[in-house]
Amino acid sequence: MEPNTENKLDEVQRQIFDRIAKNDVNGFKQLITQLKEGVDFVDEDGMTPLQHACCKGNKEAVQILLDMGADIHFNKHGADYTPLHFAALSGNTEVCRLILDAGINPSSLNSVSRTASQMAAFVGNHSCVETINNYVPRKTLEYYTRVQGQQKEPLIPPGMMDLFHQFVIEINLHPVRIALNLQSLGLLKNLQGLKKTLELMCDKEMKKTNDVNELMAFKFHYLGWIVSELMRCEEQCKAQRKEKLNEVDAGKHDFVELFIKRVLKENKIGQLDYIEFTLRDCVREFPFRDCTVFRQVVSQLAAKDPQPALVVFRNAINGHRGFADDTSYCSSCGNEKPDKKCSKCKQVKYCDRECQRLHWFMHKKTCARPTSNATASTSTSSAKEPIDTAELHEELSKITTS
Ligand SMILES: [Zn+2]
Ligand SMILES: [Zn+2]
Structure with missing residues (x-):
């Protein structure tokens, strides 16, 4: 069998590009098994099947190509777009996630010195901007799943690593969503370790010698704060139960419900008092006062007629979305586009x-x-x-x- 030269595609390769262009996943699946020499080949524009699939925002095709060993770093594209640049332009956050999980460096620049996140912002794909900017590589979390120094056991049990990762990269910062995520991921039994880990992650991020990401440090501090508020609710529920021993346990995680009700409770003029107070406390306790994000949040909260603290936090961490944003949000947890x-x-x-x-x-x-x-x-x-x-x-x- 003659090996293909770079510019000469065989019929199967040509058809693979064609199926991806048409979003024909079934046809693509059939053809891909007939490939003889791997999936890293390029078309006349220097684009690989992976880059095309990212460009189309086709999650299934991207997953298949990654499973088949597609090299995320293989690049012959004239403008130096990585698969993440294409994914960011497609607007599909799940495709961005797949490429990030595969280990792409999100700071990679294209030939006009733009990161994937900047490209996404340029075309108004805000969810992709947030997905990329909130991403934390798994390997930075591994440290906390190992026994360190005097510890008897690691802060995060190794078996919870993936769940903790999912929790940390979540882009919705609404306290109700954070609590519901902890519940659905099964992380509620390990709140103490989680809180400590998030504090350490904040500290480590701010003390890095280069590429300090203040926003992520602030986010870790905030997540740790919400976790400690949940722990406070847990304590209160335990105390109440001791007082009324004759009452049957209302449910294992009733403290989550207590916390959520506290968050959603509006005062007479529709403001969320608890969240307003606790987020202000959260800022006050941020240990690194000599940084931009701290000064920015403080000055916004101290302004005359300030925006709600939750909005200030969201804008600080995820950036402003601009005036044209008409996205709808879940009235309970703040998720985007609830149906x-x-x-x-x-x-x-x-x-x-x-x-x-x-x-x-x-x-x-x-x-x-x-x-x-x-x-x-x-x-x-x-x-x-x-x-x-x-x-x-x-x-x-x-x-x-x-
Ligand atoms: Zn109604
Ligand atoms: Zn919701």
Whole structure:
């Protein structure tokens, strides 16, 4: 069999580019098995199948190519775009994640000295900007899964490494989402180790000799703060249980519910008092005061008519999204583009029933059918309090996809 030269593609290779261009994953899968010499070959523009699949934002094709050993560093592209540059331009955050997990250096520059994240910002792919900027390589976390110095056991059990990684790279900084993530990832039983690890990660980031990422250090401090707030709720729940021994345990993780209710509880003018106070405490406790992110957050919180602290934090860590941002957010956990909404008033959106259930204790005060006008609705629906659980269940069963 004659080996191919760089510029001469065989028929299978040519068709592979064609299938990727057409997003024909099934056709692509069939052809890829017929390749004789690996997946790192280029078309007339110097692009590999991996780069094309990234450009198309085709997660499945990207995954197949990576599984087949595609080299993320193999680059013949004239403008020096890495697969991450193409992924960032495609707008698909999952493809960005796959390439980051494969070990790409996110600071790699293209021929016009732009990083992938800057390219994503340029075309308005904010989620990709956030995905790339919040990324932490697995290997920086491995240290904490090993026994260090006087420790008897590591701060993070090695088996939890992947879960901890998922937790740390999450881009949604809403405290409710952080708590729900800890719960769904099964990390609640290790809050103490998690808190210590995040403190150490913050410290280590700020004390690096070069390439200090202040924003990530601040994020680690913030995540550690939320974890310690959850631990406080856990203590309170334990104390309450001791007081009322005759009451049956309401559920293992009732402290998560306590924390979430605290976060979502609005005062009379719709502000989130608890979050406002605790985030201000969180800033006050940030140990590195001589850095840009600290000064920026402090000056914004001290401004006349400041934005909510959570917004200040989000903007500080993830950057401003600009005025044209009309993205909708889950009223409970702040996730982007939730696809469910309250079937009764159609005014608020949620990721799922759980998010709706958690927010209902606040939302029931303002929820009403869209036919009644705003002033009438508040007086009628809030007067019916407390709404019995049967009504909430009925409400939840009616949740619709918008
Ligand atoms: Zn949600
Ligand atoms: Zn409603």
